[in-house]
Amino acid sequence: MATSSRAVVEEVLRAGRELDIEAFVDSMAPDGYIEWPFRPAGVPGRLQGRAEIRDHLARTAGSLVTFDEYRDVVIHETVDPEVVIVEYEAHGTVVATGAPFVQTVIAVFRVQDGQIVSYRDYLNPLPLAEALAGATAVP
Template sequence: MHTSNLFQSSAATVMVKHIELIGTDLNAWLQLLAHDAVVEFPYGASLGRSTRYENRADIEAHMRSFTGIVGSFKFSDIDITESADGLRAWASFRGEAWVESRRTMYRQDYAAYLVLQDGKIKLYREYWNPCHIAAAFGAKLHLEEPD
């Protein structure tokens, strides 16, 4: 992959690259990120995880902890919308991966948002259903009582 081409990319193009690489080539995916990138998973707290990762080292550690326990992801039903200025993109997509340790298939519907700066991902925010993760990976949900 030639990262120099990313500086001429639109947010939709980078979103496509993100989806192509996230489940198959984490090292190449990391090259899509700005050095000061922020990655957010707003529902992460419901799984006892952080909701925000603010540097590449923390982002990489988190992503490796997740992608290291599943086989390659396959994504489908991808729908991407880009802002008029080409700096923001929204996507919805489906993903699935085999979880060998649990001998089960992980399936998820995702909603994602990204912001580009100088052709790299400055902010990536991803929404998913924590119940699907808990079921596939045997994770405990951390639920709070409503106020």
């Protein structure tokens, strides 16, 4: 039985929140990509392919912020069965300072054959930029 696009997206969201890098990467198609159209300096605009995504996550996951929960999650299944749009607030902690962190996200996924071929993450860049600035500020 084929896995629904919604179920694939729900799994990648869980894996991202829990820092389960292997499950996250396994949800991606071999040549799938992640894009961040709006991002602060230092955050890549695009990662393509499982190896590049795995390498980036292994180096960065949990190093700047950690996420405890996603709140107000709304999953929109579209008329195109491959496309799923998700809105949510990511609540967590800035690792360097222990300060609370809230990130508003809208993400657009395209799923083919049970794997994500594209993941466009339209996050609000301001909280991340503030966390980056706070983490590098000299007391």
